[in-house]
Amino acid sequence: MTPEKREHRDHAVVLGAGMAGLLAARVLSESYESVTVVERDELGAGATPRNGVRQGQHIHMFMSSGTEALEQLFPGILGELRADGATVCDEGDLSRVRILIGPHEMFNRSDKFRDPETFKLYLTTRPFLESHVRQHVRLIDNVRFLDGHDVIEPMTEEHRVTGVRVARRSTNLVTTLIADLVVDATGRTPRTQTFLDRLGCERPAEVRMASPVTYASQLLHVSDDIALDKLTFFNPAPEHPHGGAIARCENGTVMMTLGKFNMEEPPTTFHEMTSFAEQFVPQTLLDTIRSAVPIGDVHTFRHRDAVWRRYDQMQEFPEGLLVIGDAICSLDPIKGQGMTMAIVEAVVLRDCLDEGDAGLAHRYFGAVAKRINVVWQQNKMAAPLFTAPPANARLGQRVSWRLTTWWAGKMMAAAQNDIRITETILRVNHLHDSPSLMRRPAFLLRVAAHSWRRHKVAAEAPRLELAVSAA
Incomplete structure (x- = not known):
């Protein structure tokens, strides 16, 4: 990068230390003298669930394309995940994976793919995966974390965000962070809306896609010597409005996530989950799950619709501010696309920064929108497969x-x-x-x-x- 491009790139602030925030900090560290990651939660050294990650105790994974990109951003991380106990699907086929759509098992499970990277997954719990990524970001010399802090308000000058004021939650001590760039990675309820109000800017238009689902997750212990596929997907189908996944994760743990696609109340106990699973989980797998040892409580989540905030369509957007991850577009969580889209957006951000600062927001939001649109339209086309139209439909x-x-x-x-x-x-x-x-x-x-x-x-x-x- 030329010295001219770095002239005004002294400090960047990332709001949120979830996966999108960590990925943003990684790419920003290449272009800014220093990067500060502000996080509401206290960040421990271990793989513990965080209050700020509402879905942190449900099933998570990078799609195989996201797995490739993760290794490119953090060389060696996949080897570390494997060494620390992650379950790895890298056989180049589906021999250890089951995919059911409604009551029918789909896909060839025996032959090999032409490209072994087609289906390469690292199965872990979300805290385990996030802690490894966070540790890699901590090792970057010019990145620091300011955890246990709330964002109070943006600092603005004319039509530009120039930083943020944050306060330590335990003492209310206020810190002012002057920044050339603030990146909002605060998730499904982004701080950018408040920033725009403060600057007198209109909020972006929102596009929504109904994807009603309630689901429950239970972490289990299943011995490694028990016969169990690495991953089983249960996809909904017309007349079968339920689904989920059962995945071997790290070190003998198994995550079971089961959902209902009609906004009925999800199961709240392990017994209720296994009773619900009787509707669609094969008997041999159900017997294995029943014999497992539950770890902790059942966690539930409710989701009504996917939301895409069209920052790319805004006529004016303040300088010094960008948005990433669910703060731009929160997709249907049951499809497991969120973390992979965050890494796609981080790579887009890096490419846009390489091209210079002029029109950064316009270029970034435009490029991100093209990638989101592909997934959005794909999900829109797939939606009818899950539920039949109402009787009074045209x-x-x-x-x-x-x-x-x-x-x-x-x-x-x-x-x-x-x-x-x-x-x-x-x-x-x-x-x-x-x-x-x-x-x-x-x-x-x-x-x-x-x-x-x-x-x-x-x-x-x-x-x-x-x-x-x-x-």
Whole structure:
């Protein structure tokens, strides 16, 4: 980076030490003389849950594309996670993973992917993963943490944010942080809204997508010598509005997260969770879970809709301020895309800083919006697969739903016998490749060919049975 680009990059402040804040601090450390991370919670040295992470005791993971990016930002971290007990899915296939959609098991579990990075996951609890990332950030010489502090108010000058005032929660002692850049990583209730009000700016428009879900999580201890897949996904389907995942995590722990996609009350005890699981969890797996030892209490979460704050559409945005992570777009948590999108946005931020300071917010929000839009539209297209339209829905809506579910069924049926189709679907779902890959003629023809063969076999079966009976 040239000296001219660094001239006014003395200090950056990151609000929030969650995953998005840690990733932001990592990339900012390359461009600013010093970086301060302000966090409301007291940050211990261990992997303990934090009050400020409302979903911290539910299942979390980077998608496989996010896993790759994490290693690029923090070289060696994946090896450390493995050495410290994380469960690693890196077989290059789905032999230790089960994926069910409604009552049906989907995807080829035996053949190998062309690219082993297609499905490479490091399964841990959120506190375990976050503590490792935080430790890497702590080792960066020009980054410091100011934990146990609340943000009081922004400091502003004309149309620019010039810093923040923070107060230690235990003493109310106020500290003024002068900054060239403030990055809001405070999650689903961002501080930027208050900052904009203080500057007399309009708030961004919000786009919402209904994704009602209530879910409960229980951490368990299951011995490593007990037969249990590394990861089992339960995806909802029409007439089956429930789902979740059971994942082996670090050091003999298993995280069970089960959800309802109709905003019913979630289970609140381990007994209630296992009773709920009887509706859709295979019996052998259910028996294993029942024999497990619960660790701590059941934790619940309620989510009504995904929210995308369109900072990219604002005509004016104050200099010296950016937003990252859930503070921009909080996606449906059950899809597990949040941490991966945070790392995508951090990489975008680094690229924008490399290009200079002029129009930084405009360039950053515009580039981030393009990446969010891909995932947003993908989720929007998948939404009808989970719930049927209401009885009073328009004819066009019902026809669209039938076509979408029909084609999804054809793809999943084909994926059971074709590892190439499986790999394409997973690469799109894990944000390696664009969804356009699933609209290319080669993919469509491959699925259609499998559908035709299945239809042909089904049509010939009665004739074959008749011939055998006659003989």
